[in-house]
Amino acid sequence: MADTRYTKDHEYIQVTGDIGVVGITDYAQQQLGDIVFVELPEVGRSFGKGDEAAVVESVKAASEIYAPVGGEVIEVNAAIEGEPAVVNEDPTGRGWFLKLRVADAAELGDLMDEGAYRQYVATLG
Incomplete structure (x- = not known):
């Protein structure tokens, strides 16, 4: 079963073994509005924790997606490059961005x- 962790920048990582699926939370996609473009990294690229890993653009703004933990990209979700609205429709399912080998x-302990993420979002008003 996947263990899901969250950042204060509203990325999530669902970890199973040493593989983490990274995307943005439902809260993040709501704040962005209609997503019109996604730029994903190349497979094989490595990131440190907090590095810019992807870019998402909406009708409101462009936003960077940061690596929640360090690792190597082993897969990207090419489907969202062709149909970025999937991120709005199903951000924690079909709208994932990339998979990292942690x-x-x-x-992950950071x-x-x-529960903590829900409490954090509740403080944002």
């Missing part, structure tokens, strides 16, 4: 679990 599982 370099250091200890970095992220929020679902």
Whole structure:
């Protein structure tokens, strides 16, 4: 079963073993509005925790997507490049951005679990 963790920048990572699926939360897609463009990294690229990993553009703004933990990109969701609206429709399902091979599982401990993330979002008003 996947363990999902969250960042204060509203990215999530669903981790199973040493593989993490990265995307943006439902809160993030609501704040962005209609997503019209997604730029994904190349497979094989490595990121450190907090590095810019992807870009998403909406009718309101462009926003960077940061790597929640360090790792190597092993797959990207090419479907959302052709149909970026999927991110709005199903951000934590079909709208994922990339899969990382997690370099250091200890970095996951710095992220929020679902309960802590819900409390964080509630403080944003």
